[in-house]
Amino acid sequence: xxxxxxxxxxxxxxxxxxxxxxxxxxxxxxxxxxxxxxxxxxxxxxxxxxxxxxxxxxxxxxxxxxxxxxxxxxxxxxxxxxxxxxxxxxxxxxxxxxxxxxxxxxxxxxxxxxxxxxxxxxxxxxxxxxxxxxxxxxxxxxxxxxxxxxxxxxxxxxxxxxxxxxxxxxxxxxxxxxxxxxxxxxxxxxxxxxxxxxxxxxxxxxxxxxxxxxxxxxxxxxxxxxxxxxxxxxxxxxxxxxxxxxxxxxxxxxxxxxxxxxxxxxxxxxxxxxxxxxxxxxxxxxxxxxxxxxxxxxxxxxxxxxxxxxxxx
Amino acid sequence: xxxxxxxxxxxxxxxxxxxxxxxxxxxxxxxxxxxxxxxxxxxxxxxxxxxxxxxxxxxxxxxxxxxxxxxxxxxxxxxxxxxxxxxxxxxxxxxxxxxxxxxxxxxxxxxxxxxxxxxxxxxxxxxxxxxxxxxxxxxxxxxxxxxxxxxxxxxxxxxxxxxxxxxxxxxxxxxxxxxxxxxxxxxxxxxxxxxxxxxxxxxxxxxxxxxxxxxxxxxxxxxxxxxxxxxxxxxxxxxxxxxxxxxxxxxxxxxxxxxxxxxxxxxxxxxxxxxxxxxxxxxxxxxxxxxxxxxxxxxxxxxxxxxxxxxxxxxxxxxxxxxxxxxxxxxxxxxxxxxxxxxxxxxxxxxxxxxxxxxxxxxxxxxxxxxxxxxxxxxxxxxxxxxxxxxxxxxxxxxxxxxxxxxxxxxx
Numbered sequence: 001x002x003x004x005x006x007x008x009x010x011x012x013x014x015x016x017x018x019x020x021x022x023x024x025x026x027x028x029x030x031x032x033x034x035x036x037x038x039x040x041x042x043x044x045x046x047x048x049x050x051x052x053x054x055x056x057x058x059x060x061x062x063x064x065x066x067x068x069x070x071x072x073x074x075x076x077x078x079x080x081x082x083x084x085x086x087x088x089x090x091x092x093x094x095x096x097x098x099x100x101x102x103x104x105x106x107x108x109x110x111x112x113x114x115x116x117x118x119x120x121x122x123x124x125x126x127x128x129x130x131x132x133x134x135x136x137x138x139x140x141x142x143x144x145x146x147x148x149x150x151x152x153x154x155x156x157x158x159x160x161x162x163x164x165x166x167x168x169x170x171x172x173x174x175x176x177x178x179x180x181x182x183x184x185x186x187x188x189x190x191x192x193x194x195x196x197x198x199x200x201x202x203x204x205x206x207x208x209x210x211x212x213x214x215x216x217x218x219x220x221x222x223x224x225x226x227x228x229x230x231x232x233x234x235x236x237x238x239x240x241x242x243x244x245x246x247x248x249x250x251x252x253x254x255x256x257x258x259x260x261x262x263x264x265x266x267x268x269x270x271x272x273x274x275x276x277x278x279x280x281x282x283x284x285x286x287x288x289x290x291x292x293x294x295x296x297x298x299x300x301x302x303x304x305x306x307x308x309x310x311x312x313x
Numbered sequence: 314x315x316x317x318x319x320x321x322x323x324x325x326x327x328x329x330x331x332x333x334x335x336x337x338x339x340x341x342x343x344x345x346x347x348x349x350x351x352x353x354x355x356x357x358x359x360x361x362x363x364x365x366x367x368x369x370x371x372x373x374x375x376x377x378x379x380x381x382x383x384x385x386x387x388x389x390x391x392x393x394x395x396x397x398x399x400x401x402x403x404x405x406x407x408x409x410x411x412x413x414x415x416x417x418x419x420x421x422x423x424x425x426x427x428x429x430x431x432x433x434x435x436x437x438x439x440x441x442x443x444x445x446x447x448x449x450x451x452x453x454x455x456x457x458x459x460x461x462x463x464x465x466x467x468x469x470x471x472x473x474x475x476x477x478x479x480x481x482x483x484x485x486x487x488x489x490x491x492x493x494x495x496x497x498x499x500x501x502x503x504x505x506x507x508x509x510x511x512x513x514x515x516x517x518x519x520x521x522x523x524x525x526x527x528x529x530x531x532x533x534x535x536x537x538x539x540x541x542x543x544x545x546x547x548x549x550x551x552x553x554x555x556x557x558x559x560x561x562x563x564x565x566x567x568x569x570x571x572x573x574x575x576x577x578x579x580x581x582x583x584x585x586x587x588x589x590x591x592x593x594x595x596x597x598x599x600x601x602x603x604x605x606x607x608x609x610x611x612x613x614x615x616x617x618x619x620x621x622x623x624x625x626x627x628x629x630x631x632x633x634x635x636x637x638x639x640x641x642x643x644x645x646x647x648x649x650x651x652x653x654x655x656x657x658x659x660x661x662x663x664x665x666x667x668x669x670x671x672x673x674x675x676x677x678x679x680x681x682x683x684x685x686x687x688x689x690x691x692x693x694x695x696x697x698x699x700x701x702x703x704x705x706x707x708x709x710x711x712x713x714x715x716x717x718x719x720x721x722x723x724x725x
Contacts (some may be wrong), residue, residue: 074571082569086562
């Protein structure tokens with residue numbers, strides 16, 4: 001279809017006086033992987049719940065593949081697949097039984113269901129463990145099954161809420177690899193994550209939310225160009241005391257440091273100059289430098305610049 | 314090691330007190346149980362005492378004096394209370410039967426016309442039939458509790474009969490003074506033979522319209538009560554299942570599919586409803602196969618069972634909606650399953666409870682379900698007769714479901 005796959009118009013959700021989402025308008029095009037980033041409490045999950053039809057908006061509208069979620073929820077939901085942050089599977093059942101159950105909720109039966117289960121299991125690389133109870137799975141396998149359930153009914157739009165949280169590196173790469181395949185196949189993804197490198201790797205555009213509003217929306221490259229700053233990571237041989245910390249803050253925004261720790265990192269719009277000054281400062285304070293890294297601007301630094309917080313805060 | 318034990322105990326205690334509602338229920342539940350059972354059992358231990366007499370109706374159709382005299386005798390027995398008049402008018406048989414059928418009184422004593430004559434005949438002739446007295450009682454009434462009534466009636470009638478007979482014997486001896494001693498001895502043998510025969514024929518009747526057996530077995534009393542008791546234990550797995558799905562996020566995932574909340578609830582409840590019906594079927598099958606109980610009209614039994622299962626499911630959903638933690642659900646589930654069962658007469662019949670408890674029992678679905686089952690099994694009534702109980706049970710179910718829907722959240 002032509003036109004946006006997800007269209008949010010002035011979407012708002014309030015709880016009494018608390019505004020969780022404040023008039024959000026977004027447009028996600030078909031075949032796009034759209035990242036939704038923000039610190040905890042930014043309103044991401046509330047937004048996702050409203051898009052998935054789990055929460056009634058206080059105001060505004062949601063359209064999925066051109067269908068109004070409020071007016072035609074059943075039709076709109078058929079085009080949606082949800083991969084929630086919770087495992088949301090039945091541990092006592094096998095992966096196949098879980099898939100059979102969720103497939104039937106979407107009207108899949110018989111051969112069509114068997115075909116889709118085979119496809120979903122292949123995508124997440126769980127075909128060889130499909131008959132085993134999910135309670136025996138590792139967290140990574142459960143996450144992969146979570147993804148398989150979300151795409152089982154071949155939805156036009158897949159909403160992913162932290163699909164890689166709490167998994168080992170191997171499973172994370174397996175999931176990211178599966179998602180890349182889905183993007184290549186033309187699936188529309190709304191991707192919510194704390195792992196900003198994943199968003200950079202997968203998303204064609206990202207929106208950064210804070211306090212219920214979108215504070216930046218663009219391609220990751222453009223956001224980094226506009227808001228990114230260099231990140232310097234330094235580790236001294238001696239712990240950083242209060243006086244040294246104040247001196248360091250003169251060179252840029254110190255992100256992580258404590259008097260107990262010798263390591264810290266800070267941002268600077270002129271990282272090369274700042275690094276030189278830090279090394280000189282270390283010399284003056286008679287402390288050796290164990291390691292020093294000059295990191296490229298990333299979405300992480302964009303995030304810090306825009307929200308003043310780390311994405312995990 | 315002691316410090317480690319103390320640390321673990323403190324940690325456990327701090328977790329426990331975080332869920333104050335669950336903790337409070339742990340204390341409240343046994344207290345309620347003790348109160349309910351103590352009040353309820355008070356009737357069993359005190360029934361038939363001066364403080365808590367067994368009340369019976371007396372219908373006197375006897376034109377002579379004897380029925381009235383015997384009624385006075387019975388009224389003098391401690392632990393029995395006689396009611397002869399209602400609204401100032403002597404009781405009729407029809408009214409007495411209706412009052413017993415409505416379970417307003419447990420039994421009615423009926424002296425039929427000609428009772429005095431039958432006592433006189435029996436006193437003067439060992440060949441005459443024993444005087445006849447009818448006891449109209451609700452088939453569902455615990456017969457052990459009415460044993461003192463039967464004993465008192467029998468004793469009082471026999472006493473009067475024996476007194477009349479002794480007077481008659483003495484009169485005979487005086488009038489035949491001087492007769493041969495052997496004849497006197499023969500007369501003594503006659504009297505001795507007469508003493509072996511019962512002094513009264515006590516007939517147990519069901520009230521008009523109740524066609525069931527008059528002597529329900531212990532199993533016929535217990536099967537419905539314990540079936541209801543068991544059915545309400547579905548509350549625990551049902552509420553825990555709902556809580557688990559809520560915590561694990563599967564409800565949210567299901568609701569992201571094109572499915573309504575009502576569909577989800579019906580689909581989720583259906584297995585529990587069927588398990589309840591299977592439970593009921595199994596319990597009654599065991600009763601029929603092993604203990605040969607009579608279950609009355611099957612359609613009526615099914616009607617009550619369908620409403621009962623709906624009630625238990627509704628209660629389970631309400632517990633799931635009210636409990637915020639697994640501990641709360643466990644405590645609430647046991648509270649409703651056990652305490653309401655006790656209050657509803659599953660362990661002690663409601664008619665032996667004090668009046669206030671008996672009134673309270675009417676606010677439990679258990680009491681109405683038991684009443685429905687007793688109507689079918691013991692009173693031999695049909696579907697039309699158990700409509701009242703069925704409708705009340707469905708009203709309870711509707712109340713539980715509405716409460717649940719008001720409070721229930723599909724996500725934490």
